[in-house]
Amino acid sequence: MKLPTDLMLGRPLEETEERSLPEFVEDLRERMDRIHRFAREKLKIHSDKMKQRLDTTSTETAFKPGDAVWLYAPKRKKGKSPKLQSNWEGPYTIIKKINDLVYRIQLSPRSKPKVVHLERLAKYTEDNPHN
Known part of the structure; x- marks a missing residue:
């Protein structure tokens, strides 16, 4: 069965495939780095959009004592x-x-x-x- 994460990250390796522990660790590290970069990029994009929306709707009203x-x-x-x-x-x-x-x-x-x-x-x- 394919999951949405499989489309982005690739299918998990078949269990029949033999890999050494160092290869597995290196592959896992690369996949985690790729996921982390992807999440950071999306967070930055949405953070910028939220800031832009807030800046366009907020008013820069300054009040003085006595107002x-x-x-x-x-x-x-x-x-x-x-x-x-x-x-x-x-x-x-x-x-x-x-x-x-x-x-x-x-x-x-x-x-x-x-x-x-x-x-x-x-x-x-x-x-x-x-x-």
């Missing part, structure tokens, strides 16, 4: 359809930019600050950003 933002924080309430519930809270104020991707925000001067990732923030407008 008003929406915070994506989906909460589900019983009895209401999830489609009708708002996933955005705000407006929050940017308190500090911790690094390029992480910000400290605060809802009001008396509320506890939150540290959130850039992808959970959207520039504040009068309407919810994605509803």
